[in-house]
Amino acid sequence: MIVNIFDYGMNGEGVAKLNGKIVLVPNAMVGETADIFVTNDYKNYAEAKVVKIIQPSPARIDSNCKITGCGGCGLTHMRYDEQLKFKQLLIKKTIKKIARIDTEVNPTVASDKQFNYRNKASFVVGDMVGFYKENSHNLVDVEYCHLMDKNINNVLNIFKNWKIINKNCIKNLVVRSLNNQILVGVVTEKEFDLSSFLEVLKQLYLPVGLYQIINTRKDSVVLAGAVKHIGGIKEIELNNFGIKYSIDIMSFHQTNEYIQNKIYTQVLNYIKPEHVVTNAFSGAGLLTAIASKKAKKVYGVELVKSAHKLAEQLKQANNLTNVTNINMDFNKFLLNPPKTDIILLDPPKKGCGKILEKLDIKTIIYISCNPISLAKDLQILTKKYIIEEITPYDMFPNTTSVETVVKLRRK
Ligand SMILES: C[S@@+](CC[C@H](N)C(=O)[O-])C[C@H]1O[C@@H](n2cnc3c(N)ncnc32)[C@H](O)[C@@H]1O
The missing domain is CATH 3.40.50.150 (Vaccinia Virus protein VP39)
Incomplete structure (x- = not known):
C-alpha cells in the first residue's frame, strides 16, 4: 500500500494515514512516499513496515551501521540536521x-x-557478545558500535578473542572510557581468575583497570553484587570546570x-x-x-x-x-x-x-x-x-x- 509520510511519532517513526487511520512506519521520513505492509492493526492506529521507499526524503542517508535490529539507534537513516x-x-x-x-x-x-560519543557500554555475553534486540532476549552480535568511544570497541574485540578460549560464567562486559583512561568490568555468576584477561588488555597501551563484579541476581540489573579490583587503574581521573573528580566502574556519570x-x-x-x-x-x-x-x-x-x-x-x-x-x-x-x-x-x-x-x-x-x-x-x-x-x-x-x-x- 502506498502512503505519504507527513509527521514523526514519539520514537522517530514516520506517520501516515491509511483509510483515515494513523499508521506508524519505522524508518520512514517526513515528505517520503513509501510502499508499506501493515504488521499490526489496532483499534485507533496501525503499525507497518517499509517495503520500499518510492520517493526518498533529501535528508535520508545510508546508515553506516552493519548490525541489524539491535534497536539501539533509531535515527541513523536521518541526516543530523533532520534529527535535531x-x-x-x-x-x-x-x-x-x-x-x-x-x-x-x-x-x-x-x-x-554524533558517533563514538558514548563513554560507557554494557554488553551482554552469551553465545555472542552484543546487545539484546529491542523488547526481547534475542542477543545480537556486535563487532563495532558506532555510538561507543573507539577504546570501548577495541576492548570489545580484545574480550571476544580472549573469550573464545576462556568459556566461562560471564554475564556482561561493562566498559568505560574517558580521556583515554579505561575501566573494564567483567560481570560473572561466580568468582574465577581473570588475570589472563588483564594481560591481554595491556595491548591497548593505555591506562586500564579491570574489575570483577560477582552478580548472582536473576533480573536485568548488571552492576550489582561484590566488586573486586583485579588490577590496573582503579579510577578514571577527570577535571571539568575546574572540579577534580574520579569515577570507578560502579559510579553514575553522564x-x-x-x-x-x-x-x-x-x-x-x-x-x-x-x-x-x-x-x-x-x-x-x-x-x-x-x-x-x-x-x-x-x-x-x-x-x-x-x-x-x-x-x-x-x-x-x-x-x-x-x-x-x-x-x-x-x-x-x-x-x-x-x-x-x-x-x-x-x-x-x-x-x-x-x-x-x-x-x-x-x-x-x-x-x-x-x-x-x-x-x-x-x-x-x-x-x-x-x-x-x-x-x-x-x-x-x-x-x-x-x-x-x-x-x-x-x-
Ligand atoms: C537523574 S539523576 C541526577 C544526578 C545528578 N544530577 C548528576 O548529574 O550526577 C537523579 C538523582 O535523584 C536522586 N533521587 C531520586 N529520588 C529522590 C528524592 N525523592 N529525593 C532526593 N533525591 C532523589 C537519585 O538517587 C539520583 O541520584
Missing part, C-alpha cells in the same frame, strides 16, 4: 499534547560528536560528556555570583560542585546515601567551602527549605510530580531526560511559573532520546 529538527518538534508537540501549552522551543543543541558540558555551561549562565542555589536530585554532586564555582552558596539534596557520600568526598577534595550536601528526600527538604534564589531540578525519569506544587523559589532550572514526565511537570509548574526558555540538548545522537533544559520564573 525532529527532537525540537518532539519536545514542542509533547508539551502541547500533554500539558496543553503551546510554547516556543529553541533549536536542539547539537553534540560535537554518557555523553560533550553535551553534558554544554548543559552545565548553560546552567552556569543562569547563575549569578550573588545567588543561593539548591541542586535537587544532586547525585554524586558534580553539578553542585560546578555551580558552587559561580554561586554564593549551593545546597545539594540527594536521597541515596552512597551518592551523598561521593558528593561529600567531592566537596572535600575540591575544598568547596560554600557547599552543603543534604542526604534527604526532596519531599521532606521542601517542608522547610533554606532561602534560595535558584533551584536546579534533575529528577529521575519519572519526573517530580505533585511535590512541585510546594515549590516557591523565584527561578527553576529543570533538566529532564524524559519529554513525557517533563510535560506533566510543566503542567503543574505553569500554574505558578512562566516558561522563559526551553532548550533540547542532543545527549544521544542517532537515537530518539533527548535531554531538555527549561528555565521558569515565578509569576
Whole structure:
C-alpha cells in the first residue's frame, strides 16, 4: 500500500494515514512516499513496515551501521540536521499534547560528536557478545558500535578473542572510557581468575583497570553484587570546570560528556555570583560542585546515601567551602527549605510530580531526560511559573532520546 509520510511519532517513526487511520512506519521520513505492509492493526492506529521507499526524503542517508535490529539507534537513516529538527518538534508537540501549552522551543543543541560519543557500554555475553534486540532476549552480535568511544570497541574485540578460549560464567562486559583512561568490568555468576584477561588488555597501551563484579541476581540489573579490583587503574581521573573528580566502574556519570558540558555551561549562565542555589536530585554532586564555582552558596539534596557520600568526598577534595550536601528526600527538604534564589531540578525519569506544587523559589532550572514526565511537570509548574526558555540538548545522537533544559520564573 502506498502512503505519504507527513509527521514523526514519539520514537522517530514516520506517520501516515491509511483509510483515515494513523499508521506508524519505522524508518520512514517526513515528505517520503513509501510502499508499506501493515504488521499490526489496532483499534485507533496501525503499525507497518517499509517495503520500499518510492520517493526518498533529501535528508535520508545510508546508515553506516552493519548490525541489524539491535534497536539501539533509531535515527541513523536521518541526516543530523533532520534529527535535531525532529527532537525540537518532539519536545514542542509533547508539551502541547500533554500539558496543553503551546510554547516556543529553541533549536536542539547539537553534540560535537554524533558517533563514538558514548563513554560507557554494557554488553551482554552469551553465545555472542552484543546487545539484546529491542523488547526481547534475542542477543545480537556486535563487532563495532558506532555510538561507543573507539577504546570501548577495541576492548570489545580484545574480550571476544580472549573469550573464545576462556568459556566461562560471564554475564556482561561493562566498559568505560574517558580521556583515554579505561575501566573494564567483567560481570560473572561466580568468582574465577581473570588475570589472563588483564594481560591481554595491556595491548591497548593505555591506562586500564579491570574489575570483577560477582552478580548472582536473576533480573536485568548488571552492576550489582561484590566488586573486586583485579588490577590496573582503579579510577578514571577527570577535571571539568575546574572540579577534580574520579569515577570507578560502579559510579553514575553522564554518557555523553560533550553535551553534558554544554548543559552545565548553560546552567552556569543562569547563575549569578550573588545567588543561593539548591541542586535537587544532586547525585554524586558534580553539578553542585560546578555551580558552587559561580554561586554564593549551593545546597545539594540527594536521597541515596552512597551518592551523598561521593558528593561529600567531592566537596572535600575540591575544598568547596560554600557547599552543603543534604542526604534527604526532596519531599521532606521542601517542608522547610533554606532561602534560595535558584533551584536546579534533575529528577529521575519519572519526573517530580505533585511535590512541585510546594515549590516557591523565584527561578527553576529543570533538566529532564524524559519529554513525557517533563510535560506533566510543566503542567503543574505553569500554574505558578512562566516558561522563559526551553532548550533540547542532543545527549544521544542517532537515537530518539533527548535531554531538555527549561528555565521558569515565578509569576
Ligand atoms: C537523574 S539523576 C541526577 C544526578 C545528578 N544530577 C548528576 O548529574 O550526577 C537523579 C538523582 O535523584 C536522586 N533521587 C531520586 N529520588 C529522590 C528524592 N525523592 N529525593 C532526593 N533525591 C532523589 C537519585 O538517587 C539520583 O541520584
